[in-house]
Amino acid sequence: MEKIIEELHNVVRLKGTTEPGDIVVILSENPQSLIYARVACFERDTNKLDEWWHVTMYLLNVPPQKVVWALRTPQFTGEEIFTMGGKKHYIKALDFGDPVEDPQAKGAEKKKGAKPALRVVK
Numbered sequence: 001m002e003k004i005i006e007e008l009h010n011v012v013r014l015k016g017t018t019e020p021g022d023i024v025v026i027l028s029e030n031p032q033s034l035i036y037a038r039v040a041c042f043e044r045d046t047n048k049l050d051e052w053w054h055v056t057m058y059l060l061n062v063p064p065q066k067v068v069w070a071l072r073t074p075q076f077t078g079e080e081i082f083t084m085g086g087k088k089h090y091i092k093a094l095d096f097g098d099p100v101e102d103p104q105a106k107g108a109e110k111k112k113g114a115k116p117a118l119r120v121v122k
Helices: 002-011 103-112
Strands: 023-028 033-044 052-059 065-072 082-084 087-093
Touching: 002 023, 065 082
Parallel strands: none
Antiparallel strands: 023 033, 023 087, 033 052, 052 065, 082 087
C-alpha cells in the first residue's frame, strides 16, 4: 500500500488539506482499488471524545453512491493510512490548481514557437 501511495504522489498533484467540494482519491487494500469521490460536508461526531468527523462523500462510480465515514482529520487529509473492517485505506484531495511553470522554459517555448510536449506517465 505504501508503494502505491508513493507512486500516486509522483503521478498526480495532491493537496495538504481537504475541504467540501474537493475531489479525493481513495485507495483501498483489499480488494485493491482506486476510486474518486467528491466531499460533500464534514460534521463533528459529538459522541467521541477525540476529534472525529462524519465525512459525507459521493463516490464517483456508476451509479454514484453516497457514503458517510467517521474519520479523524489525519485520515481524510492523507496524513495517515487507516483501517476500516481490517482493510487499509488512504484518502487525499486532488490539487487542480495551475501547475507551477518554469519561467525559463516558458520563454524558450515562446522563442521557438513550439507547443508544450505531452509526457508519458507510467
